[in-house]
Amino acid sequence: MTDQSSAQKPETAGQKMWGGRFSAQPAEIMQAINVSIEVDKRLWRQDIAGSRAHAAMLAKQGIISTEDAQTIDGGLAAIAEEIENGTFPFRAEFEDIHMNVEARLRELIGATAGRLHTARSRNDQVATDFRLWVRDRVDYTVAQLEKLQLALLARAEDYADALMPGFTHLQPAQPVTFGHHLLAYVEMFGRDASRFRDARVRMNENPLGSAALAGSPFPIDRHATAAALGFDRPTANSLDGVSDRDFALESLAHASLTAGHLSRLAEEIVIWTTPQFGFIRLSDAFSTGSSIMPQKKNPDAAELVRAKTGRINGAFIALTTVMKGLPLAYSKDMQEDKPPVFEAFEALDLALAAMTGMVGDLTANRERMQAAASSGFSTATDLADWLVRNLNMPFRDAHHVTGAAVKLAESKGLELSQLSLNDLQNLEAGITEDVYSVLTAEASCASRQSYGGTAPDQVRLQIKRWKETLA
Numbered sequence: 001m002t003d004q005s006s007a008q009k010p011e012t013a014g015q016k017m018w019g020g021r022f023s024a025q026p027a028e029i030m031q032a033i034n035v036s037i038e039v040d041k042r043l044w045r046q047d048i049a050g051s052r053a054h055a056a057m058l059a060k061q062g063i064i065s066t067e068d069a070q071t072i073d074g075g076l077a078a079i080a081e082e083i084e085n086g087t088f089p090f091r092a093e094f095e096d097i098h099m100n101v102e103a104r105l106r107e108l109i110g111a112t113a114g115r116l117h118t119a120r121s122r123n124d125q126v127a128t129d130f131r132l133w134v135r136d137r138v139d140y141t142v143a144q145l146e147k148l149q150l151a152l153l154a155r156a157e158d159y160a161d162a163l164m165p166g167f168t169h170l171q172p173a174q175p176v177t178f179g180h181h182l183l184a185y186v187e188m189f190g191r192d193a194s195r196f197r198d199a200r201v202r203m204n205e206n207p208l209g210s211a212a213l214a215g216s217p218f219p220i221d222r223h224a225t226a227a228a229l230g231f232d233r234p235t236a237n238s239l240d241g242v243s244d245r246d247f248a249l250e251s252l253a254h255a256s257l258t259a260g261h262l263s264r265l266a267e268e269i270v271i272w273t274t275p276q277f278g279f280i281r282l283s284d285a286f287s288t289g290s291s292i293m294p295q296k297k298n299p300d301a302a303e304l305v306r307a308k309t310g311r312i313n314g315a316f317i318a319l320t321t322v323m324k325g326l327p328l329a330y331s332k333d334m335q336e337d338k339p340p341v342f343e344a345f346e347a348l349d350l351a352l353a354a355m356t357g358m359v360g361d362l363t364a365n366r367e368r369m370q371a372a373a374s375s376g377f378s379t380a381t382d383l384a385d386w387l388v389r390n391l392n393m394p395f396r397d398a399h400h401v402t403g404a405a406v407k408l409a410e411s412k413g414l415e416l417s418q419l420s421l422n423d424l425q426n427l428e429a430g431i432t433e434d435v436y437s438v439l440t441a442e443a444s445c446a447s448r449q450s451y452g453g454t455a456p457d458q459v460r461l462q463i464k465r466w467k468e469t470l471a
Helices: 028-034 037-060 066-085 097-117 122-158 178-203 222-228 238-243 246-272 300-323 332-361 366-373 380-391 395-412 421-427 433-438 441-447 456-470
Strands: 163-168 171-177
Touching (some): 037 066, 037 222, 037 332, 066 097, 097 122, 122 238, 122 246, 122 456, 163 178, 163 441, 171 178, 171 366, 171 441, 178 246, 246 300, 380 395, 380 441, 421 433, 433 441
């Protein structure tokens, strides 16, 4: 029987573009593991933008003719139109988006297409494309975060004076307002947006022109291509230019922090919608039912947002693992850089959109929250503060007296505000009728007038500040 090894098979179309020193086609399994077009074809916009900028620079520098550059640009524009219209023939034999575009360009304009790859490599090409894609997603994510902040601000304004229990250890601590609670998430997501903006500044350098790893002997103008693609400057070291994936790792790290904040809010929504809490209600638009229990109304959107955190955190770990031991400059391991980034931002975008929808949809049960805010001895600290202010008592002594008052109220099945004046004076003779002015949840919240406190006036002040910031 004749040996039908890969060495006797005709070379693939992709190999024709890089296989001059090869006399045999790759094994089928080599082709399967090497091909990335199904993943990286989503970089087509960035790839074409980079190629058009590169061709224009080559012509301006006299490296290729103006006529060839115009022909190349026209072909690239036609390819972009084909991809937009869904008629572009993505082919696995051309391995990746770069070679698919170049191969199609050759079909459209002939041998002139071969001039496009002058003074560049797939190494700096993919580094540029990927950087452009991540930059675009960072911009989009910041916009999504701001939409979520605006949704939270709208709800915070609606409930600026709505009382609820503040918790530590998920135990009643002190009364706060629901608006104040929601503003805590506005702050968190504001920091997330700030981190993404900071990352964008660091990533906004252009690797194009680094070529394979050592730069180019052609008289290219890297500042021109950087400007054409919206970068602040070219990367200053060609080795780093092609091997750096910090921009992706940093963006994933920030995505993980954002996902953590989304998960915390999702967890609270899950808790608040239970009958045991009953603090908020989601409409049918953001709830699901049970296939067996007709009474169920589940906050599945919140639960799924909470679960997306695992996928996003996993993406960060995946890419750090890919990059941790790679010598300079480029290694094929880095072909695995894109799947976790694409997956993480897809999950994050969906989670942000879902959370924005839920926040806009929810309605709070003021009565239920206020009742909870007034229970659990939540004004105990207010009693201690009153003792300090009015009786000049050291706080530790006031703390002890208040603890005794809580113990007494608990034994009688009462709240602090329901203890008689005689009960309180038996614990501390100096206590007067005025103490009852601080033992309600309303009075407690209203007294927290320090900057950033939960008093409704302070809540509205912070809402105004954030509206101005986001505007």
